[in-house]
Amino acid sequence: MPDKLNIMHEPENSKKVVCIADHDEDDRMLLHEALLSLNQPCEILEISTRDQLTDQLSKLSDIFPDFIFLNTGMTGIEMVHCIETIRKETGSGMKAKIIIYSTDSDRSSIEKAFELGADFYAVKPSNYKDLKKLAGTVIEMEWETSEEESRIFHIGF
Template identity: 35%
Template sequence: MSEINIFYADDDDDDLMFFNDAVSALSNKAEKLINLYIHKNGELLLESIKKNKQNNNVVFLDLNMPRKSGFQFLEEIRNEPDLKTIPVIIYSTSADDDNISLSHNLGANFYAVKPYNFQDLMKMISNVALINWQNHQADFENFLFNKIVN
């Protein structure tokens, strides 16, 4: 069985628990083993990625975190030679066009609006796990991940 490592930073405990529960539910029936690394802030996320550097990594970044925003962490990831190719999904409650455009311009692979429905979240995570990230190219036409998931 192949595997994927998901690194997720969010300051909201409920969002972290919701995401963790979805990954746990998927683990029983997923085609890939999903290793989840959750963090309450981006600093710990960056350390974790560097420490667990492997193939098949993907990062979920919440936009609105204290101290540094998801945008700032995205810039740091893209400016770090060892991390710049890791796929990043900006994961936010906001569907603001400016946030979506800025995420794309800063080098995110996708922008996903946080689903409120547990089944939709499971479907989104499952679809992320199935992407061949080695051959994936960010495309603005399909940048809003929720359009792909539905």
């Protein structure tokens, strides 16, 4: 199956726009399903390549995603460049929440992500139940009042 940008339009009156940028098709599909299981109207954009991400980042001012799940394991992706671009393109009025979505659980990687401007760091869960918990945590979080430690998702951390 060739890589392509999948835009899944859920209900027409969608309230949340979620972008999933991950090279792993299974991980994108499972996160997509977990988000839909929350029964909250949303539009989900799936990105699988660096070129698609670059193209999508140039269009952020038109789309205004609420959440961007960014897998920094994608070939050619530099976390610092992506976060800077997202912040620049969305400006201060429409700030997308950037969720670094990674298998890397190293404390220094987590700290670096926050230093660069990430809003949340999620270590990819190993089972669907925990993935649904992650999706709910991100979508339902009180962002204005949450502490940095509550913005880290890692089972057993």
